[in-house]
Amino acid sequence: MQRTAPGATAERSLSELANVLLDYGSVAHGLAAQAIAHQLERLDPARLLAEDREARKHLAACDPEDLQSALASVDEELTWAVAAVFTFHRSGFVRERALQHLSRCGQEATLPFILMRINDWVPAIRARAQAIALERLDTVPASLLFHNLPLINRMRHWQRADHAGLMAEIDRRLSDPAASSARDDALRHPDGVVRRTALMIALRAEPTRGPELVAYAVASRDRMLRRHAVAHLRRLPAAAMLPLAHLFLLDTDGAIRGWAQRAVHEHQPGFDFAEFYRAQLRANTGLRGALFGLGETGSQGDVAAVIPYLSHLLTTIRRASLYALANLDMEGSAHLFVQNLADRRLRVARDSAAWLTRYPHVIAAHREPIMAIAATCEPSDRRRVEAVLRAGDAYRRRWASS
Secondary structure, eight states: OOOOOTTOOTTOOHHHHHHHHTOTTOSOHHHHHHHHHHHHHHOOGGGHHHHHHHHHHHSOOOOHHHHHHHHHTSOGGGHHHHHHHGGGOSOHHHHHHHHHHHHTOOOGGGHHHHHHHTTOSSHHHHHHHHHHHHHHTTTSOHHHHHHTHHHHHHHHHHTOGGGHHHHHHHHHHHHOGGGHHHHHHHTTOSSHHHHHHHHHHHHHHOGGGHHHHHHHHHTOSOHHHHHHHHHHHTTSOHHHHHHHHHHGGGOSSHHHHHHHHHHHHHHOTTOOHHHHHHHHHHHTOSHHHHHHHHHHHOOGGGHHHHGGGGGOSSHHHHHHHHHHHHHHHHHHHHHHHHHGGGOSSHHHHHHHHHHHHHSGGGTGGGHHHHHHHHHHSOHHHHHHHHHHHHHHHHHHHHHHHO
């Protein structure tokens, strides 16, 4: 068994490392400060709120003089990290002293901790943090502001009157033409909040790029990003909105696809949605959205076009095929749902069981093959298949008693 050497700082929380700095007899101040800086540099801004709550509970009691001693005990280039972690302290005097030190540090990594304290419950600390942020806004790179959008959006959410001036300045920086490349980079940020906010800012700041930005959103796997693009389209005139609405007819999100269908129907009353989706299947493009759409707009005659996709290699395509068949002709396709109860992919088998349970009147005609599947499948799958049988029995009893 591997043991941790005395004084080692590996795998310790921020509050534990900060408490080492408050121990005057410890010789590990330098190591603790290095470990704190390493953790803070990798810390996602979206995680800061949770770290703030956790550290507030576990940081040892101290006063501003203790913090000053801790700052003096480490190298100058690490003092920003020590001050940053003590902005989480439950004592307002300690947080205020930590902010004073951060105001003299030029490191970009200090910005998230200043933004956190702008929403502090102590008015003096809020005012101090806001003054520091305003001083730095013109020198902070726009890319760093976009990276810290989760914290900026948190300020925007609370809508404090004393935040209005700062929020206006931040919006001005984010919407500046010079920040165009930073906005484009933010659209590819790993944090979904950053991507969505960057899209809305870009649509507002560069309206001429609207079609390009919406097309980018259409191709994104981020469903909320696509919904933000739809919200923008709803505000456009019909002539500008309609070509872009066509792009969302193949969306895999039902709400987005439904909006696109309604928008196109309103402005093109004779548009044949079913034929549009059939053409997509023939062209082998947008298969999943096309199957969803054909299930919603097609007829029983389209069942033959959907059945081949039940054997598709992709699970998502097979699940979309089940959706289409259930909407087009559940009674005529019930045997296919029974067959897929034993599918090797759990999600496909679950979807088949869910559709059969939703339409229990078709279960009775296929009771024997369902029982055969229940007798040969794994115990974990048997419970799901037996639930389908129980749903059919319950429906039959209700029908007999009515």
